[in-house]
Amino acid sequence: MLTDSPAITSSSLAAATTTTIEDLHPDVVTRTLRLLDGPTLAAACSATSQLRSLSTQSDLWLKLCLSTWPSLQHPRFLPLISASPRYFFSDAFRFPAFHANNALPVSEEAAALPGTLISAVDIYHRGVLIFSRFVETETSSSWFRGSPFLIDATDQMAEPLLPGVIISPGELMLSWILFDPAQGRAVNVSSRRAVAVERHWYTGETVVRFAGAAVSEGKVICAVVTCSEMTGQVQEVVLTAEDIDDVCVSGEEGLQVVRTVMEAGRNKWRGKAAEEEEAKERYLEYLRGKRRRKESRARREGAMDLCCTAIGVAVFLGFLALVVFR
Incomplete structure (x- = not known):
């Protein structure tokens, strides 16, 4: 025969079984x-x-x-x-936040330009790592600062990580971290996903652009990946900088952009997809600004040509009238 057991209330059972972290x-x-x-x-x-x-x-x-x-x-x-991987991750994982006051005073820019830049470059195709490079660039020399801004991460002697695999350039994802060892600051200047995929008219190679995470004062830092025509294998990976007039900027101007985006705050985390879309939209806005600038210049030049033509015609007619009625 069963004996009566003590009554167990729900509150006492919850107290006995509740476990916190x-x-x-x-x-x-x-x-x-x-x-x-x-x-x-x-x-x-x-x-x-x-x-x-x-x-x-x-x-x-x-x-x-x-x-x-x-x-x-x-x-x-x-x-x-x-020494501080958490700080590095915070710097490199989120994209820079852009505001009107991002620009540094000229004197501070000149004094604080990085003397060495370390690049950490990783390219994925459909989630699989296919390219990984470390590049250390001396940026304090007059040769680098006077030449067009260019960092080449291509290792011509290295074999592709996925030999024989057909790669779709549009599905590449790229991370390009620039690190200033003197200041301990880092920034990811790539948009992760491509903002433009183009076919070279002469060689047939596919040119994939990653930009938008580093746009400042009418200048943009752009990672460019060139893939072969047949297999899509990565052939060249470079980092360049250009201005809104489509002119390659000097190494010193490029370093000023790098310094600006390194010192900028970081966006509040809203997910990778949102950040990548914002970076692409920023690059498209940069292209729209470039197009408006070209159209404005074309209108000014057209007006100038029309004015010069009118003056030339007036001078010719005046000379002709002088000859006829002399």
Whole structure:
């Protein structure tokens, strides 16, 4: 015969079975945090005091940086970000925020231009890494600052990571991080997804442009990937800068743009898709401004030509009248 058991209320049962994250062992929580992406890990910092303590561990952010950008594994780069990987991730992951006051005073720009730029370049095709390069560029020389701004990440001796695979250029995703080791600042100047895919009229190669994340004062920094005509394999990867008049800017002017976007704030995180769309729209607005400028120049030149023609005709008619009625 069963005996009566003590009555168990729902409140006492809930109290006995409720477990909060504070009750979990820190190692269990840490293993879970390792599975999060950057924005989610950053959000965890404001949840509880325990999560704040655990989610700020440097090794978590270093692992996240290396998994997001494989090019950072270079022995020259790794020590530079190991001291503060969380700060580096915050700088490099989100796109710069652009405002009217982004421009620095000329004197400060000239004094603070980076003397060395380190590039970490990663290209993915349909989620698979196909190109990863580390490039260190000396930017303090008069040769670099006087020449057109250009950083070449192409290694002609390196084999493609996916030999024999047909690549669709329009499905490439590119990350190009510029890092100033003197200031410890970084910025991703690529729009991640392509803003333009063009076919070269002479060679037949496909030219893919990634821009929009670094547009400042009528100048744009643009990563250009050239793919072969038949297989789509990456043949050339360069970083250039041009102004609204479609003229390549000098190395010094390009460094001023880099400095400006490095010092700019970062956009509030709204998701990758939203950021990429905003970067593309910024680049399209830059192109619209370029087109308006060309049309305005063409109208001015047309008016000037008409004025010169009218003056020439008036002079000719006056000379003719002088000869006839003399």
